[in-house]
Amino acid sequence: MSISVGDSVPSVTLSKLDNDKPQPVPTEELFSNKKVVLVAVTGAFTPACSDDHLPGFIQQADKIKQHDIDEIVCISVNDPFVMDAWSKAKNPDGKILMLADSEASFTKEMGMSADVSDNGLGMRSQRYAAIVEDGVIKHLEVDEMGEVEKTTAEKVLAKL
Numbered sequence: 001m002s003i004s005v006g007d008s009v010p011s012v013t014l015s016k017l018d019n020d021k022p023q024p025v026p027t028e029e030l031f032s033n034k035k036v037v038l039v040a041v042t043g044a045f046t047p048a049c050s051d052d053h054l055p056g057f058i059q060q061a062d063k064i065k066q067h068d069i070d071e072i073v074c075i076s077v078n079d080p081f082v083m084d085a086w087s088k089a090k091n092p093d094g095k096i097l098m099l100a101d102s103e104a105s106f107t108k109e110m111g112m113s114a115d116v117s118d119n120g121l122g123m124r125s126q127r128y129a130a131i132v133e134d135g136v137i138k139h140l141e142v143d144e145m146g147e148v149e150k151t152t153a154e155k156v157l158a159k160l
Helices: 027-031 047-065 080-090 105-110 153-159
Strands: 013-018 021-026 035-041 071-076 097-100 113-115 123-125 128-133 136-142
Touching (some): 047 153, 071 123, 128 153
Antiparallel strands (some): 013 097, 128 136
């Protein structure tokens, strides 16, 4: 069962790279007392995520943050080294916090797991975007696999 508007985000630990070492990022700290735009992608460096989905959030980051957004967070079922490399390649100004859900614990508890083994990716996340206030989901959109329609930066911006 997937999470819905009004639910709290799961309490798990994500990770990021800091000085070439994985560092824990507890979701309680990430979302507590903040307004966050949460973007989940199927995979770092995958064509739709790299070419269509993430670039819109990078381009619109300043406009999004003008709506009292404290942080824009991108999560993927990848390791922190991959997420760091993807951030350096696509997000060099660090406008978006790129976090790894290495064991897919956040993804599973959100009910957003997707088996994309047919494409050689294994278990990943569905593509979704959420507006989270103080750990509670206020708005949520989920794309069909292979699509980037409902979760674009422009669509999120329209909901702020």
